[in-house]
Amino acid sequence: MRFEIEGPILFTPLRHGDERGFVSETFSVRRLEQHTGPLSVVQDNHTLSRAAGTLRGLHFQAPPMAQAKLVRVVRGAAYDVAVDIRVGSPTYGRHVGVELSAANWRQFWIPKGFAHGFCTLEPDTELEYKLTSYYSPEHDRGIAWDDPDLAIAWPHKADGPLLSAKDRTQPAFSTLPAYFQWSPSQK
Numbered sequence: 001m002r003f004e005i006e007g008p009i010l011f012t013p014l015r016h017g018d019e020r021g022f023v024s025e026t027f028s029v030r031r032l033e034q035h036t037g038p039l040s041v042v043q044d045n046h047t048l049s050r051a052a053g054t055l056r057g058l059h060f061q062a063p064p065m066a067q068a069k070l071v072r073v074v075r076g077a078a079y080d081v082a083v084d085i086r087v088g089s090p091t092y093g094r095h096v097g098v099e100l101s102a103a104n105w106r107q108f109w110i111p112k113g114f115a116h117g118f119c120t121l122e123p124d125t126e127l128e129y130k131l132t133s134y135y136s137p138e139h140d141r142g143i144a145w146d147d148p149d150l151a152i153a154w155p156h157k158a159d160g161p162l163l164s165a166k167d168r169t170q171p172a173f174s175t176l177p178a179y180f181q182w183s184p185s186q187k
């Protein structure tokens with residue numbers, strides 16, 4: 001599935017079931033490259049968030065260490081969000097939000113030029129996500145999860161999400177430098 005915002009892709013790999021269970025090709029470069037163009041995955045992350053209502057985001061890495069991400073939930077469920085931060089994009093500042101879960105088996109492709117975050121919907125939620133550039137703390141950047149200009153309807157609890165100290169103090173979207181430029185031909 002594609003969205004009004006050009007770039008993000010949501011898809012569900014097949015699960016080949018039999019009486020033992022199933023086999024699923026959860027990652028295939030040749031299949032993904034048909035939609036994303038040339039791909040070079042260099043890192044795989046696995047995160048565990050113990051409490052439902054844990055929110056990690058909104059994060060991205062600045063060029064030249066910008067990352068495209070392929071996200072899936074292997075246990076539990078999460079509301080996963082990608083925000084268009086490509087200056088000049090007709091959908092600049094708008095976001096796509098999707099529910100990813102071990103049950104729905106969905107995967108979410110988030111190209112470079114997007115900030116990423118998720119809020120868990122169940123306890124002990126685990127995500128695995130593939131990255132096209134290595135982690136670089138010096139290039140780690142963020143935007144406030146609750147920025148009014150982004151107006152993301154996070155499914156956190158009434159008393160607010162569980163956040164890292166870093167995520168409690170991320171800058172406002174309006175202060176974001178032009179890290180990414182949009183171009184019509186971009187995949």
Ligand SMILES: Cc1cn([C@H]2C[C@H](O)[C@@H](COP(=O)(O)OP(=O)(O)O[C@H]3O[C@H](C)C(=O)[C@H](O)[C@H]3O)O2)c(=O)[nH]c1=O
Nearest residue numbers: 045047056057059060069116117118134135140164166
């Ligand atoms: C992301 C990352 C973190 N770390 C270390 C650095 C810290 O010692 C510890 C926690 O890092 P941080 O608080 O940045 O982790 P998250 O809040 O989950 O950050 C991630 O959250 C959102 C969802 C993202 O898409 C990014 O991958 C990333 O920004 O793991 C590493 O060693 N390698 C890594 O790739």
